[in-house]
Amino acid sequence: xxxxxxxxxxxxxxxxxxxxxxxxxxxxxxxxxxxxxxxxxxxxxxxxxxxxxxxxxxxxxxxxxxxxxxxxxxxxxxxxxxxxxxxxxxxxxxxxxxxxxxxxxxxxxxxxxxxxxxxxxxxxxxxxxxxxxxxxxxxxxxxxxxxxxxxxxxxxxxxxxxxxxxxxxxxxxxxxxxxxxxxxxxxxxxxxxxxxxxxxxxxxxxxxxxxxxxxxxxxxxxxxxxxxxxxxxxxxxxxxxxxxxxxxxxxxxxxxx
Ligand code: DGL
Numbered sequence: 125x126x127x128x129x130x131x132x133x134x135x136x137x138x139x140x141x142x143x144x145x146x147x148x149x150x151x152x153x154x155x156x157x158x159x160x161x162x163x164x165x166x167x168x169x170x171x172x173x174x175x176x177x178x179x180x181x182x183x184x185x186x187x188x189x190x191x192x193x194x195x196x197x198x199x200x201x202x203x204x205x206x207x208x209x210x211x212x213x214x215x216x217x218x219x220x221x222x223x224x225x226x227x228x229x230x231x232x233x234x235x236x237x238x239x240x241x242x243x244x245x246x247x248x249x250x251x252x253x254x255x256x257x258x259x260x261x262x263x264x265x266x267x268x269x270x271x272x273x274x275x276x277x278x279x280x281x282x283x284x285x286x287x288x289x290x291x292x293x294x295x296x297x298x299x300x301x302x303x304x305x306x307x308x309x310x311x312x313x314x315x316x317x318x319x320x321x322x323x324x325x326x327x328x329x330x331x332x333x334x335x336x337x338x339x340x341x342x343x344x345x346x347x348x349x350x351x352x353x354x355x356x357x358x359x360x361x362x363x364x365x366x367x368x369x370x371x372x373x374x375x376x377x378x379x380x381x
Contacts, residue, residue: 125150127181127189131160132272133359134306135192136367141327145335149342152184158353158379161268162195163237171200178208180378187341188213194303195237198245220333221326222249225257233292234261236303246303260295264288271306274362276313289317299324309366353379
């Protein structure tokens with residue numbers, strides 16, 4: 125069983141990528157909708173939320189957990205690995221995606237949450253293997269709200285998106301890493317303002333790395349369980365635009381207390 129978690133619907137973009145890559149297994153997804161957004165929280169807060177999520181996955185019988193959330197991959201992966209690695213294998217997004225940029229010569233943009241950008245996790249991970257790589261990180265925290273609350277059509281959302289893409293264009297970025305799992309949903313809108321900039325989804329890079337490992341342990345049949353920490357209905361409504369959620373969405377037991 126594979127666990128995936130995020131602060132909300134963003135991680136469904138990772139679940140979709142896993143399923144589209146042909147992994148057939150039992151999936152358990154947790155959206156921490158009570159605590160969304162993670163990108164404005166402290167490291168201690170995120171550590172406390174994600175420890176509960178790991179315990180929940182372990183109790184449910186998951187043998188691995190994909191951190192379908194860049195913010196927690198940036199801030200708390202090491203702590204979670206130290207604490208839980210004897211019980212569950214944990215796959216963080218940024219650390220698996222970064223090696224794919226080891227030969228990159230062009231300026232790369234990273235759009236991410238405030239916390240991810242403040243941590244410079246992408247810059248640190250990429251420059252470990254490619255010290256001269258020019259990386260421009262820019263927080264785009266409001267994109268999370270645009271996706272969670274379905275505000276795509278609002279004029280203020282479009283102006284904000286346009287402004288952020290202008291920033292990357294002016295900085296000379298030819299590629300932009302979608303450094304938050306909520307952002308792949310906005311790519312069709314980004315493309316209207318982005319000229320020839322290429323968008324890269326780290327989830328695809330993570331899966332390239334771990335696909336064989338996942339296949340070896342997979343059950344061979346897809347099944348899905350969806351849990352949240354509040355408002356299952358809203359999750360289903362926002363999430364269904366991105367993933368075909370046929371199952372009921374439930375409140376996780378630990379979130380009820
Ligand atoms: N989707 C998450 C990420 O990849 C968290 C976004 C948020 O809740 O601020 O960083």
